[in-house]
Amino acid sequence: MPIVLDADRIGRSLTRIAHEILERNAAHGGIDELALVGIRTRGVPLARRLAKSIHEITHQDVATGALDITLYRDDLMRTAVGAQPVIRKTEIPFSIDDRRILLVDDVLYTGRTIRAALDALIEFGRPRVIQLVVLVDRGHRELPIKADYVGKNLPTAQTQSVQVHLMEVDGRDEVEIIG
Amino acid sequence: MKKDLLGIGDLTSDEIYLILDTTEAMREIGQRPIKKVPTLRGKTIVNLFYEPSTRTRTSFEIAEKRLSADTLNIAATTSSAQKGETLADTALNIEAMAPDMIVLRHASSGAGHLLSRLCKSRIINAGDGMHEHPTQALLDAFTIREHKKRLEGLKVTIVGDLLHSRVLRSNVLLLTTLGAEVWVCGPATLLPPGIERLGVHVSTAIDEAVADADVIMMLRIQQERMHGAFFPSTREYFNTFGMTRARLAHAKPDVIIMHPGPMNRGVEIASDVADGPYSVILEQVANGVAVRMAVLYLLAGGAEGD
Amino acid sequence: MPKLLLKGGRVVDPANGRDGAFDLLIDGDRIARVGRDLPVDRDVAVVEVPSGFIICPGLIDMHVHLREPGQEHKETVATGVAAAVAGGFTAVACMPNTSPVNDNAGVTEYILKKAAEANLARVYPIGAVSRGQKGEQLADIAELKQAGCVALTDDGHPVATAMLMRRALEYAGMFDLPVIEHCEEQTLKTDGVAHEGFQASALGLRGIPGEAESIMALRDIALAELTRGVVHIAHMSARQTLDAVRWGKSRGARVTCEVTPHHFVLTDEMLAAPVPYDTNVKMNPPLREAADRDAMLAGIADGSVDVIATDHAPHHYDEKRVEFDRAPFGITGLETAVSLCFDRLVHAGVISIARLVELLSINPARIMRVAGGSLSEGAPADISVLAPDLRVTISVERMRSKSKNTPFDGWHLRGGVAATIVGGRTVYQNDDAAIGL
Numbered sequence: 064m065p066i067v068l069d070a071d072r073i074g075r076s077l078t079r080i081a082h083e084i085l086e087r088n089a090a091h092g093g094i095d096e097l098a099l100v101g102i103r104t105r106g107v108p109l110a111r112r113l114a115k116s117i118h119e120i121t122h123q124d125v126a127t128g129a130l131d132i133t134l135y136r137d138d139l140m141r142t143a144v145g146a147q148p149v150i151r152k153t154e155i156p157f158s159i160d161d162r163r164i165l166l167v168d169d170v171l172y173t174g175r176t177i178r179a180a181l182d183a184l185i186e187f188g189r190p191r192v193i194q195l196v197v198l199v200d201r202g203h204r205e206l207p208i209k210a211d212y213v214g215k216n217l218p219t220a221q222t223q224s225v226q227v228h229l230m231e232v233d234g235r236d237e238v239e240i241i242g
Numbered sequence: 243m244k245k246d247l248l249g250i251g252d253l254t255s256d257e258i259y260l261i262l263d264t265t266e267a268m269r270e271i272g273q274r275p276i277k278k279v280p281t282l283r284g285k286t287i288v289n290l291f292y293e294p295s296t297r298t299r300t301s302f303e304i305a306e307k308r309l310s311a312d313t314l315n316i317a318a319t320t321s322s323a324q325k326g327e328t329l330a331d332t333a334l335n336i337e338a339m340a341p342d343m344i345v346l347r348h349a350s351s352g353a354g355h356l357l358s359r360l361c362k363s364r365i366i367n368a369g370d371g372m373h374e375h376p377t378q379a380l381l382d383a384f385t386i387r388e389h390k391k392r393l394e395g396l397k398v399t400i401v402g403d404l405l406h407s408r409v410l411r412s413n414v415l416l417l418t419t420l421g422a423e424v425w426v427c428g429p430a431t432l433l434p435p436g437i438e439r440l441g442v443h444v445s446t447a448i449d450e451a452v453a454d455a456d457v458i459m460m461l462r463i464q465q466e467r468m469h470g471a472f473f474p475s476t477r478e479y480f481n482t483f484g485m486t487r488a489r490l491a492h493a494k495p496d497v498i499i500m501h502p503g504p505m506n507r508g509v510e511i512a513s514d515v516a517d518g519p520y521s522v523i524l525e526q527v528a529n530g531v532a533v534r535m536a537v538l539y540l541l542a543g544g545a546e547g548d
Numbered sequence: 549m550p551k552l553l554l555k556g557g558r559v560v561d562p563a564n565g566r567d568g569a570f571d572l573l574i575d576g577d578r579i580a581r582v583g584r585d586l587p588v589d590r591d592v593a594v595v596e597v598p599s600g601f602i603i604c605p606g607l608i609d610m611h612v613h614l615r616e617p618g619q620e621h622k623e624t625v626a627t628g629v630a631a632a633v634a635g636g637f638t639a640v641a642c643m644p645n646t647s648p649v650n651d652n653a654g655v656t657e658y659i660l661k662k663a664a665e666a667n668l669a670r671v672y673p674i675g676a677v678s679r680g681q682k683g684e685q686l687a688d689i690a691e692l693k694q695a696g697c698v699a700l701t702d703d704g705h706p707v708a709t710a711m712l713m714r715r716a717l718e719y720a721g722m723f724d725l726p727v728i729e730h731c732e733e734q735t736l737k738t739d740g741v742a743h744e745g746f747q748a749s750a751l752g753l754r755g756i757p758g759e760a761e762s763i764m765a766l767r768d769i770a771l772a773e774l775t776r777g778v779v780h781i782a783h784m785s786a787r788q789t790l791d792a793v794r795w796g797k798s799r800g801a802r803v804t805c806e807v808t809p810h811h812f813v814l815t816d817e818m819l820a821a822p823v824p825y826d827t828n829v830k831m832n833p834p835l836r837e838a839a840d841r842d843a844m845l846a847g848i849a850d851g852s853v854d855v856i857a858t859d860h861a862p863h864h865y866d867e868k869r870v871e872f873d874r875a876p877f878g879i880t881g882l883e884t885a886v887s888l889c890f891d892r893l894v895h896a897g898v899i900s901i902a903r904l905v906e907l908l909s910i911n912p913a914r915i916m917r918v919a920g921g922s923l924s925e926g927a928p929a930d931i932s933v934l935a936p937d938l939r940v941t942i943s944v945e946r947m948r949s950k951s952k953n954t955p956f957d958g959w960h961l962r963g964g965v966a967a968t969i970v971g972g973r974t975v976y977q978n979d980d981a982a983i984g985l
Contacts, residue, residue, distance in 0.1 A: 131267060134279040134309075139543060149260070150267040150539070186276045330869050350871030351752035352825030359823075371873070373752030408752060435755065436746030470738060 068215060070236035073198070076214035077109070080196060081116035083212055087194075088163055096191070098126040098162045102180050103151055105169040106130075108231035109198060113167065126162075128155035135179035153183070160188040165212075169227040171197040174208035199238055201225050246365040247537060248354045249374035250415040258383070258416060264536035265384050265529070271308060272532060282311035282542055285342040290332070291368070292318040292348040297503060297527065298368050298377075302345050305534035314341070329353060330360055337361045342542065346370070351408075364541050372406050378502050379412035381533040383420070385526050386457055389498050394421035399451045399493075401483055402461025402510055403472075405432040409502045410461060414440050427451035428461075428483065431472040448483050455493040459500045460485050460511045476509045486512045490520065498522045550593045551575045552972070552985075553586060557597030557933065560604045562902045563910060563922035572603055574929045577971040582923055595985055600937055601966055604905045605921050606638025606930030608912040609882060611703075611728075611782055611806060611857035614640070614671070617658060618647025623862040623950045625662035625671065628882070631860070631949035632669040633976040635882040636965035638930035639670035640860075641916060644681065645704045651676035651687035653695035660696055668975045669968075670930070672698040672918055677716045677727060683708025686719060693723040698916040701728035703782060706764050713768060717777025726778040726804075726915055731764035731789065732756075732833070741873050743834040747816040751825065753872065758786030758840060761833055765789045769796035769803050780915055781805040783859045785833035787843035794852050804915055805847075806855035809881060809888040810835065810955070812844040818955060827868045827875035828955045831861065848907065849898050855915065856907040858885050862951030883947045884956045887940045890963020894936065901936070929972040935981045938964040 068076070088097060094117070101110030107129045114125045133139070133150045166180055177195060184193065198214040203221055215238075219225060223242040230236050244252055253261075271277055287306045291299055299315065306313045316336070327335075329348070333356075336344065343364045346354050351371030358365045369375040383393060390396055398417050404410050404426055414437075417424045424442040426433075438444050445451040452458060463479060473479050490497065499511075499521045507513045516523060552574040559570035559582065571586040572579065588594055597603065614628040623631075625642075632640045642659060644650035650659065656673045663671035675692035679685045681702045689700065700720050706729060707713040716727050737756050742748040744755025765781055769792060772779040784790060784805045796803045810831065815838050818829045829835060847853040861878025868875050889908070893899050899907075909932075913921035919928055942959045944952040966981035967974055974985045 134271075134281040134539070139281060150264050152267045152270050154270075182280065186274060186278065188275065328866075328870055348871070350873050352872045355825045356869075356871060371752050372754075411750070411752060434749035435744055436749050439746050440750070 066237050066239045067217060068199070068238035073214070073236050073238070076198065077112055078116055080212045080214060081113055081120060084113070084165060084196070085117065085120065094121055094123040094125055096161070096163050097165065098128065098157060098159065099165045099167055100128045100130050100155065100184065102166060102168040102176065103129055103131045105227055105229050105232055106167045108229050109169060109196075110167040113165070113196070126157045128157065129153065130155065130180055130183055132176060132179040132183050135182045137175060137179065155187055158188055159184065159190050162190050163192045163194070164190045165194050165196050167196045169198050169229075170225050171195070171200045171208070171210050172203060172225075174204045174206035177208045178206055198227060199225055246354065246358050246367075247376055247541060248358060248365065248367045250376045250379050250412045250419070251374070253376075255419050258380070258420060261380055261533070261536050261540060262384050262387060264540060265380075265532045268535040268539070269529070269532035271535070277308050278310055279308065280310045281539060282306070282309035285311045285542060286314065286340070287311045287343045287345065287538070288314045288316060288336055288341045289345045290316045290318075290336065290347075292329075292353075293369070295347055295369070298347065301527070301530040302368060302534050305531050305538055308531070309535055309538055311538070329356065333357050333360050337363060343538070366537060366541065369408055371408065372411075373408050374412045375408045375502075376412050377530070377534055377537055378409050379416040380537070381526055381529045382413055382459065382500060382502070383416055384529050384533055385500065385522055386498070388525070388529075389522065390456060393417065395423065396456040397423045397425065397454060398457040398459065399425040399427060399455040400459045400461060401427045401448065401451065401485065403432050403463050404428045404437065404461070405434050405472075407461050413459065414442055418442065425451045425455070429473050429479070448489060449492055452489055453492045455497055457498050457500060458485065458490075458493060461502070462504065463506055463509050476506070480509055484508075484510055484512060485515050487514060487518070490515060500526060503527070550591050551580065551589070553588060553592045553594045554597050554603055554933070555586075555594055556599065557601045557603040559923065560602055560901050560905050561923040562905055563605070564924055566923070567902055572923065572931070574931075574969070574972045577929055579923055579925055579927050579929050581925055595983070597933065598935075598981075598983065600935070601983070602901060602934040602936060603923070604901075604932050604934065605909040605923050606968070606970065607636050607886070607908040607932045608639045608641070608918075608920055609637045609858050609860065609885070610641040610855060610912040610916060611808075612640040612642050612860040612882065613645070613862065613878070614642040614659070615862060616646065616662060617655060621864050621950075625659060626666040627948060627950045628860075629663060629666045629668040629671060631880070631882040631947065633968040633970070634948045634965065635884070636886045636932045636934060636968055637669055637882060638932060638968060638970045639672060639918070639920060640882075641672040641674050641698060641912075643701065643703050644674055644676040649676050649681050650674070650697075651679050651681070651692070653691050656692060656695035656697055669970060672696070672916060674699045674701050674728065676700065677702045677707050678712065681705070683712060686712070686715060689720055689725065690723060693725060697725070698918055699726045699728050699780070701730065701782070703728065703730045705734065706730050706732050710767055710771065714771050714775060717771055717775040717779065721775065721777045724917060726780045728780045728782050729764070729768050730782050731761045731768065733760045733763045736760035736763070741830060741834070742819055743816045743836040745816060745837055747819050751819055753819070756834055758788050758836060761786045762788035762792050765792045769793070769801050772796070772803055773799065773801045776802070778802045783808050783811065783833055783857070784844070784853070785811045785836050785840060787840045790843050790847045790852060797852070804854040804911070805852075806857040807844045807848065807853050808857060808859045809885050810879060812841060812848060813888055813892050814955070815841050825872040826955060827870065827872055828879055828953050830872060830875050830877055831859070831879050832877035845898055848893065853907070854911045856885070856889060857912070858882055860949075862949055863953045864951060865953075868953050878953070880947070880949050880951055880954045883949060884942055884954060886934060887942065887961040887964050888956070890934075890936050891961040895962055929969060931969040932965070933967040933969070933983060934963070935966040935978070936963050938962070938966070938981055940964040
């Protein structure tokens with residue numbers, strides 16, 4: 064199973080993205096307006112790492128939260144065979160009104176997860192801007208969704224699957240393609 | 243999970259924990275500015291209540307609406323039941339309109355089982371006669387876990403009209419399944435025969451039952467269900483079994499006091515206990531909505547007819 | 549009608565000390581001869597009875613609700629006796645809790661007329677003890693006896709007071725009528741719907757303790773002693789009641805008792821599974837614990853129990869398709885009794901076939917003082933032909949009773965009915981038994 068990103072490359076991608084975020088948002092209100100919201104599960108540790116990078120660069124803290132989008136999925140009541148997916152808590156301990164929100168996820172594929180995340184986020188308030196950060200973009204969009212920051216573009220076949228492993232969840236950092 | 247939730251007796255301990263964990267996530271929704279998620283959008287849920295109930299029915303209704311379901315309340319006093327229509331016919335008529343779920347409260351034990359045999363809709367038991375009230379036990383367990391971080395090994399004492407209480411049966415089943423040490427206490431005339439077979443300690447002496455308890459649950463003396471002389475007077479009941487500050491002193495210092503409501507102040511519980519620092523009675527009510535959201539969510543998906 | 553010779557079956561006739569391979573000759577409506585290798589005359593139709601089949605005195609069910617007059621949606625005399633003969637019974641005794649109650653000659657004669665029109669099983673009406681079964685005044689007992697009643701009961705409830713029961717025993721004694729009693733202390737029963745025990749507690753159903761039955765049985769046995777009257781305890785279910793009966797018999801009281809098949813087969817565990825709150829498991833007296841069921845089996849084996857009777861209680865499908873506590877009490881029994889008796893008593897080694905004949909024929913005939921219970925030469929040709937090894941699957945679809953309220957649908961049992969002969973006429977033949985009558 065080919066490993067397309069190793070720990071080193073993941074780290075460097077995230078550092079690069081952190082710089083890009085600051086560049087693009089520098090002209091506006093400053094770090095105070097920024098907030099990172101990771102989409103569960105693996106978007107959350109990625110968001111935290113970005114917050115850490117930004118802190119190392121600017122010596123300032125960025126508000127960080129976690130979003131569970133299970134209840135907003137469009138496939139929930141359709142084809143579920145057996146048990147419902149397990150829900151975990153959403154934790155956004157700050158107001159998102161007028162903020163510049165960076166949604167963070169590990170893999171961008173059909174775009175449906177991001178659509179659900181947008182629906183969920185809007186319930187919490189009215190951000191000024193929402194931008195999307197993904198570690199991997201594997202193509203095959205089914206909705207008009209685009210990432211603003213991409214770690215790596217990975218062309219894949221639909222029969223393949225992209226597995227992201229992160230130290231915080233899986234004990235190692237690597238991205239592999241299966242199939 | 244099975245198609246219906248008719249009783250705690252139908253749940254494994256894994257399923258109980260799944261419901262409790264899901265409740266955590268559901269509770270957060272009640273803290274948002276917009277208390278709604280689209281999860282059950284387009285689903286129709288009928289609340290079919292043959293017994294009057296403000297608390298449970300509104301709790302279910304709020305839970306259903308927060309999940310964006312379409313709700314329909316049928317109170318039997320105003321419906322065809324008054325014209326003599328049987329439960330079976332009412333259910334089949336409702337079923338013809340294809341609801342996804344029916345939440346049923348009824349005065350007869352086993353009413354939910356009858357409905358489940360007749361209807362394809364998922365049935366949630368909101369209280370059937372003297373049999374079970376599963377969502378009450380689940381919200382009680384959630385409340386206990388909030389305060390005590392666990393259920394296993396806790397001493398939980400339940401006091402009151404044990405014979406006629408569906409809350410008792412559901413709680414006993416749930417607490418023993420999750421490994422709590424359960425004591426039940428009440429007058430000898432109100433002890434269900436054979437109850438010890440459910441794995442509980444049985445006592446008619448309140449001080450023994452309450453000694454070192456982590457949780458004390460008071461049950462209502464159900465006057466409307468009683469036939470025959472089960473105890474001489476509410477005064478004597480309060481003196482022998484009522485929860486007072488003095489009796490509380492025998493329990494653990496961080497004991498919590500619970501009651502499914504509605505309370506008879508001065509009969510099973512003194513006002514200063516009901517309103518005092520150990521009481522979590524109002525939290526129980528608040529948790530009820532989140533627990534019911536969890537149950538609705540978990541039952542709504544899944545394959546047709548497991 | 550030619551004479552009918554049943555050849556080669558196993559004749560079980562304890563009254564005449566017979567159990568073995570005998571031929572039986574029927575002439576008209578009487579048994580003409582019983583013997584070995586009977587000669588075959590020209591005007592005799594010969595039936596080769598398959599080997600292993602039992603030929604016994606006609607079975608008599610002394611506790612049946614035929615529901616007519618007044619509740620014909622549940623059953624009629626005609627459908628009831630059709631069910632009876634399909635169940636192997638040549639005679640039934642029917643209960644008076646009809647509408648109107650059978651407390652007068654008019655209703656008794658009506659029932660007998662309907663039975664004559666149906667012309668299948670014999671029907672022996674049982675009259676009410678009290679007017680309207682209200683428990684206040686005695687019914688016109690002499691009139692009932694004259695019209696054809698064989699016993700008295702207020703079945704559905706007990707005779708309301710000790711005083712009235714005493715008078716009934718004394719008065720009925722003049723006419724040799726036994727008083728059949730539904731033993732149940734009403735204030736202990738209140739609104740109970742199931743046996744008071746763990747199962748009812750777990751399911752949240754109000755309970756009826758066994759003592760509700762035994763307390764009343766003790767009352768009635770004491771009164772039977774006092775009055776030298778005859779009391780028959782209907783549908784006994786509790787081990788405490790059986791103890792009371794043994795005690796009464798040991799003191800010489802004239803007490804007999806019956807047990808239904810469901811009380812020696814099932815227990816209150818049926819309330820929870822396979823169908824929780826199945827109203828086809830609701831009857832009065834209720835199914836009790838294993839200890840009670842086992843006590844009934846022991847009593848059947850040791851002779852303390854005198855009769856097996858079904859308490860056949862048909863109810864319409866709509867009436868049973870309700871919440872458990874609202875459903876009427878009772879299940880059918882005529883078409884399941886024989887198979888249950890064979891499978892759970894005979895094949896289970898609890899009793900012999902001779903003892904079964906005592907319980908289902910000899911004793912009911914003796915208690916009600918009606919003809920039957922033997923295959924004596926000259927006796928009416930009321931004969932049950934039974935197939936002890938026939939594989940039977942109980943099927944409500946094929947039952948002749950109007951009502952289908954039984955918990956035994958789908959049960960696989962060993963033993964069944966081959967044919968039923970009443971007054972020399974074959975009124976029922978089971979196609980599956982291939983008897984060729």
